[in-house]
Amino acid sequence: AQSVTQPDIHITVSEGASLELRCNYSYGATPYLFWYVQSPGQGLQLLLKYFSGDTLVQGIKGFEAEFKRSQSSFNLRKPSVHWSDAAEYFCAVGPQTGANNLFFGTGTRLTVIP
């Protein structure tokens, strides 16, 4: 069965500090992995995706994520958080066939304090 686990419901970091959001997945085939960000009252914006190749992927807004097959993880990182990064972050997994039925985690809410 497919599933995505984001173990941290809420994370608070100081502006300028580093950030790591955890994501573990369970998927029956080679996964297509995503991180999306959602600001209050908004839709989802794609931060980055992993399909194949280099396991460290770069995204927008200075975010990166590393795919670790042995740990079934796809953690999101940012070296220095900005106040504008406060939002809800969702990890998602989907098939590599091009179908769009993604499975999302329950999200991690990020609070940034000055």
Place this chain on the structure above:
Amino acid sequence: ETGVTQSPTHLIKTRGQQVTLRCSSQSGHNTVSWYQQALGQGPQFIFQYYREEENGRGNFPPRFSGLQFPNYSSELNVNALELDDSALYLCASSSQQKYNSPLHFGNGTRLTVT
């Protein structure tokens, strides 16, 4: 490039009524997917439309139905509304011709069922 647009932004309906939500896909995209996001949860896949036909469905009852039009826009219809249908409904588009084309989401329609 025009993004994904959804209408209306907010809607209040009474239990038992029917509702229609609308979505215009991003220019160049021919596939539309619909997701339901309950409060505090990640989005859940409802279904996907390609070439005006449903070609993937999540675990939602038949009272959730949809349409895709020749211009790739789409509608989501929900009959016999229940209180649990209260959620943010997200539309996402992608290009079936581009392998690994990620989903681009609209800002959603907030449906409240009373």
